[in-house]
Amino acid sequence: MTATVAAPERRRVYRLIPAEHGHRLTRQEDAVPRPAGREVLVRIRAASLNYRDLMVRRGQLGEVRDGLIPLSDGAGEVVAVGSEVTQWRAGDRVAPLFYPLWTAGKYREAYGPSALGGGNSDGVLADVIAVPEASLVRVPDTLDFAEAATLPCAALTAWQALVVRGGVAAGDTVLVQGTGGVALFGLQIATALGARVIVLSSSDDKRERASRLGAFATVNYRTTPDWDIEVRKLTDGLGVSHLLELGGPGTFDRSLRAIRAGGHIAQIGVFTGFGPQSNLMRLQLINASIDGINVGSGEQFAAMNSFIAGRGLKPVIDRSFAFDEAEAAYAHLASGQHFGKVVIRF
Structure with missing residues (x-):
């Protein structure tokens, strides 16, 4: 039996639909998923864009499933947990891993297809998403949700490159x-x-x-x-x-x-x-x-978060867009005018 707390019944979501050149971004509404035994339901409060997201939309990184939810980077709070979840509870501030299967240890090629927001793996551009219990990390208390949403890919990539490797x-x-x-x-x-x-x-x-x-x-x-x-x-x-x-x-x-x-x-x-x-x-x-360098593991993510909190680092956000302005957020990133991260606040 699934244990839940206050979770909404409907969610706003963006999906990628095939178009003449790449994919068009389409906003929809659908039912909120219910968490299975070891799944956690996360209300996404903010998401950030990476250059990879432009490439996915343009079809430069291979096939994209019709109706894919884009974006890999987001942060929010737990609103419901499956019956077998022990690590998280309602109200916890979390971020999903870029590679949900890469929780620790060295990277394996088998992790690749699981990358959020690309190929066949739905991302975070939705009000609420279901995530495996082991595929979340706690975000620093020193950051708000928009700042925390910049961490899963860009920050962890820099950390992997400079510190880990x-x-x-x-x-x-x-x-x-x-x-x-x-x-x-x-x-x-x-x-x-x-x-x-x-x-x-x-x-x-x-x-x-x-x-x-x-x-x-x-x-x-x-x-x-x-x-x-x-x-x-x-x-x-x-x-x-x-x-x-x-x-x-x-x-x-x-x-x-x-x-x-x-x-x-x-x-x-x-x-x-x-x-x-x-x-x-x-x-x-x-x-x-x-x-x-290809992002990093959940274990490395947690270590980086401790470093960020301990050193008082603040992600640089160039501009924030509302959920309804997702198309404008993509365009701003594509313009190359940004300094730091482009964020969508829900």
Whole structure:
């Protein structure tokens, strides 16, 4: 028998419907799901968008099920629990995992299809969703729901890249590309650990804002196209210890030239597309390394949340939209004008 508390009967939900080019976003209403034995019903209070969400909608990441609920990142409160749930109770503030099956340990390819908001796995752009008990983490008490909704993908990706895989430490130098969610979380996390961060941006206004967040230096990659040379100058000719590679094929060659001997590149983004791959011989010549970064586990998420709360870090939200303005939120993210995260408040 399912144990429930005050849960609504109907919910607002957005779904992706096939269109001529990609998918259109359609708002609907339907019945609220009821939690099975080990499921938890979560009322989503806010969601945030990632570049991946644009790619899913455009059909760039493979097939998308007709009627898929999009978006992977959200936060809210427990409103009902299944009869076998022991970990959560009504009122708990939680966020679903990007990969519901990746609760701990190393990543496995089998986790991939479970990623929320893509392929065949419904996401969080709905008032209420049902989530497996083990696929939730408690969000920091220091953050409101909108701030907590930015954490599941962007923040955890930066944490995985710099802390789990990179081992960033005081005195290291870090280069981040752009001023989107992953980049700014990387800036905040690395700075909190005592590293010096260099930020690339084509906007002088965004560079100034990055400096106020603690960037050691910034470089305008549009007016300084040879930014790898400038980065080496800023690091006494050595190059950076860590690099969050967010651009993809269009930036990777310069990233290889900007990394120092023994340095670490975290391969994360594909903003410049899926073009030809670079010659990786330089990695061997300078004993550097590259890690493919794909979000993180629930265990890592919990550790990051403790760090965020302990250090008093606040996610950077560029703009918030109402639930009825979801289409405008997508458009704002696609414009590339944002500094930090784009959020939908329910």
